[in-house]
Amino acid sequence: MQRREEFLREEIDRLEKQGDFVGMVQPLSDLVDVLSRKCNGPACAVSTETAEYAATLDRLGGLHRNLGNLDTAQEIYAEAVGVSAAVFGTNDPNYATTLNNYAGLQRLRQNYDASEDAYSKAEDIYNATLGEDHVLTVSCLNNRGLLRQDQGRWADALELHEEALRRLRSRPGDEVAEATTLNNMATALYNQGKIEEALAKMEEASTIYLERVGEASDLYLGQVNNLASLNLAAGNFEEAAEKLEWVVKRARESFGPGSEPAKISARNLAHAYKQLGRDDDAARVLAQ
Helix, strand or coil, X not given: CHHHHHHHHHHHHHHHHHCCHHHHHHHHHHHHHHHHHHCCCCCCCCCHHHHHHHHHHHHHXXXXXXXXXXXXXXXXXXXXXXXXXXXXXXXXXXXXXXHHHHHHHHHHCCCHHHHHHHHHHHHHHHHHHHCCCCHHHHHHHHHHHHHHHHCCCHHHHHHHHHHHHHHHHCCCCCHHHHHHHHHHHHHHHHCCCCHHHHHHHHHHHHHHHHHHXXXXXXXXXXXXXXXHHHHHHCCCHHHHXXXXXXXXXXXXXXXXXXXXXXXXXXXXHHHHHHHCCCHHHHHHHHHC
């Protein structure tokens, strides 16, 4: 069984590195089965084996969720929540993590009450065990804000994101989480018609990403693209064009001229050029 487990882990790692997430489903499912039999199911005492079983079951549910297999993910997460409770107890951060992931699935399924309940329970556990300003506690707060965004409750969402930002800034060191929260705030502000405030938050997030992950990071590339798109929507065509020129260049270098990110950013840049009366530049960027 040990060799089988090692083989499956190596296969999962290989497929993950290749980005073959569909291919990961079977070996990850097999690993869950191996670990379940190894620890004789969820009723056994807490150990390295049972902890790995619970975590791998959670991972399998997340994989199906990300692949859009929401019914299968629902079945797996229902089991994962029970296993995690049996293995860790219901006041443990590991259990809270499974609840948080389960809540994310319910949000995707638009089961908003179930999602809110699971997020709130996870947040309470993190708060009691790790503290209110821990990044995991704050992530639940942010997730509850995103849930309200899904429901169109923009003012309520903004309030939660603002509290998340306050907590993050009370203990420096989580700058990337801070930038993510600023982006969440920007979305809530934009949908309330507060365009300039939204742009200011997103600019602030962009500065953090540049400082923390660097210009060469795809994370920073995505951030600048989002900022450019917001400027485009706000009618700031000069600013949008300036940012999109850089985005198009970087997207073509990183993903190739024919890639979807490069083509989308090129179309956005062409649109900005046309709004500025630069039709020749628009034609040129689309032809490249």
